[in-house]
Amino acid sequence: GENVEQHPSTLSVQEGDSAVIKCTYSDSASNYFPWYKQELGKRPQLIIDIRSNVGEKKDQRIAVTLNKTAKHFSLHITETQPEDSAVYFCAASLGQGAQKLVFGQGTRLTINP
Amino acid sequence: GAVVSQHPSWVICKSGTSVKIECRSLDFQATTMFWYRQFPKQSLMLMATSNEGSKATYEQGVEKDKFLINHASLTLSTLTVTSAHPEDSSFYICSAMRGGPQPQHFGDGTRLSIL
Numbered sequence: 001g002e003n004v005e006q007h008p009s010t011l012s013v014q015e016g017d018s019a020v021i022k023c024t025y026s027d028s029a030s031n032y033f034p035w036y037k038q039e040l041g042k043r044p045q046l047i048i049d050i051r052s053n054v055g056e057k058k059d060q061r062i063a064v065t066l067n068k069t070a071k072h073f074s075l076h077i078t079e080t081q082p083e084d085s086a087v088y089f090c091a092a093s094l095g096q097g098a099q100k101l102v103f104g105q106g107t108r109l110t111i112n113p
Numbered sequence: 114g115a116v117v118s119q120h121p122s123w124v125i126c127k128s129g130t131s132v133k134i135e136c137r138s139l140d141f142q143a144t145t146m147f148w149y150r151q152f153p154k155q156s157l158m159l160m161a162t163s164n165e166g167s168k169a170t171y172e173q174g175v176e177k178d179k180f181l182i183n184h185a186s187l188t189l190s191t192l193t194v195t196s197a198h199p200e201d202s203s204f205y206i207c208s209a210m211r212g213g214p215q216p217q218h219f220g221d222g223t224r225l226s227i228l
Contacts, residue, residue, distance in 0.1 A: 034216055034217070036219075041218040041224075042220075042221065042222075043117075043206065043220060043221045043222055044157065044206070044219045045219070046217075046218070049216055055138075089156060090156065099145050099162065099210065100147070100159060100162060101159075101217060102122050102159075103156045103157045104156065105155075105156050106155070106156050108154075
């Protein structure tokens with residue numbers, strides 16, 4: 001089955017700097033890759049997603065890149081702000097057209113003022 | 114759009130009690146709903162997939178008789194934790210989607226504490 005590895009587990013950056021979180025997946029048939037942000041005690045919120053027919057997607061300060069050959073995808077946050085502090089989860093669909101998602105272990109991002 | 118409501122948000126009950134958690138998609142029809150369990154500082158662990166009008170599909174290691182799932186309509190799925198024990202204490206979160214592969218939209222979660 002699908003396995004998603006996420007790194008780093010914790011990340012601390014200075015406000016205004018960029019943050020990068022990386023994930024790898026094992027199932028070459030996976031074709032949908034969302035990223036979620038979860039604040040303490042709250043619901044995971046979708047912040048950006050990408051499909052396998054696209055290599056990069058950007059939404060303001062957030063971007064995601066996908067390398068299908070290497071089976072890895074990354075989240076990039078630029079000009080970080082204190083409110084970006086949260087746990088971020090990557091996920092990959094379980095096979096092509098699948099409904100289920102397999103989540104990475106999560107990255108606790110801390111933005112230092 | 115894509116609002117998912119989950120109730121209750123917090124439950125404390127005695128060991129042996131059964132607890133029902135509701136998950137509703139408020140502004141869309143959810144062909145599929147998912148139930149996750151999340152331990153502190155850990156990732157989301159999928160428990161089961163719920164499709165409207167059919168039996169839920171449980172992940173390996175999840176007891177179907179312990180965690181009863183009903184998806185009676187395109188906007189409502191329920192999870193009942195039967196005869197709950199302290200080891201069932203956890204954060205349970207549902208999600209809903211229109212079809213696959215589409216974004217899953219999460220409820221606020223239910224913090225279950227069994228005394």
